[in-house]
Amino acid sequence: MNKERFEAFTDAVIAIIMTILVLDIHLPTDDHSMRAIIAIAPSFLAYIVSFTILAVMWVNHHNLFLHVKTVNHKILYTNIFLLFWATLLPATTAWFGSDIYSSTAAWLYAVNVIVYNISFSMVRNEVLKINDRLKHLYITEIASLILNIIALFIVFFWPPFIMISLLMDILLWSIQPVVRHKG
Template sequence: MANSQIRAPRMAKGRLEAFSDGVIAIIITIMVLELKAPPQADLAAMRALIPGFLSYVLSFVYVGIYWNNHHHLFQVVKHVNGATLWANLHLLFWLSLFPFATAWIGENPFAALPVAFYGVVLLLAALAYFLLTRTLVLHHGAGSALARALGRDRKGKLSLLLYAAAIPLAFASAWLACALYILVAVIWLVPDRRMERALTP
């Protein structure tokens, strides 16, 4: 009697992608609803909204980066398992805190605690994304196209270091902490072709 191989369960990825897209769309909607129209029709009233608008722009860029990377990642992913579903929910949890963190930093521009909290959310979201990629690599195997595409993930590890540095820095200089958040966003705005190369025959 031949020995049967025990294989990890494989599930289609479509529902995970659709759910993630829906949650991310809701996150963006909630963030923009936090932008309130000025009570007066003059430039002075508009100037008061600039900090909130700038925090919205930065958060929109970050959410867009996560959506873009998530989309590219799952183009290479062939199937998912239960661990992947939980790892993905873990990522969505931290992304769902973006509207709160954005509103707080917008209402209290360059205040140390809101800026540090924003960094904590960024750090934990980045860590959750890293854990999602490791879970997928474990599921697909170290020799898979996904594992080769991710490689050493230098950008991901550098981002974690910069967030970790920015959080305590916020209590000394919130401006510099925000500059680090912007720097990480700029790093990720540079096109990343790893996943696209993995899809090339």
């Protein structure tokens, strides 16, 4: 498949998902006080985390495909699997944002993000099969997976921890460049 078409499709889906995320933030129309803004803060914070997760993944996805000339069927289908989990983020984000103290909502949100991260690893592994210059990502992926699995257990005792763990995960993936530029 043509790489440019593949990237354009992925970019479009991610842009749509990012737009849908904000639609679940409902600013109060009958109360313009600071108290009303504070009441929607959990939804807004969940939005910020999910938007940032998508943005960091998009940057890493872009960098990953800088060294790919053509996209084979395995890469295409693993990328579609990645996008499937990305499209669920608005729903799990909204549910978690509606009650950040619900362990069930936090757990579902965490599972969504973990499977999303695993699916990105699957895409990266398929790319690695055709370009092995990206092996340095294994350490970041393992650290990310461990962090997210720990969060799965902690959210049952303190659901808001998922926000902290996801911010740490975002930081991990933002600091670790996907492609090491030499020269």
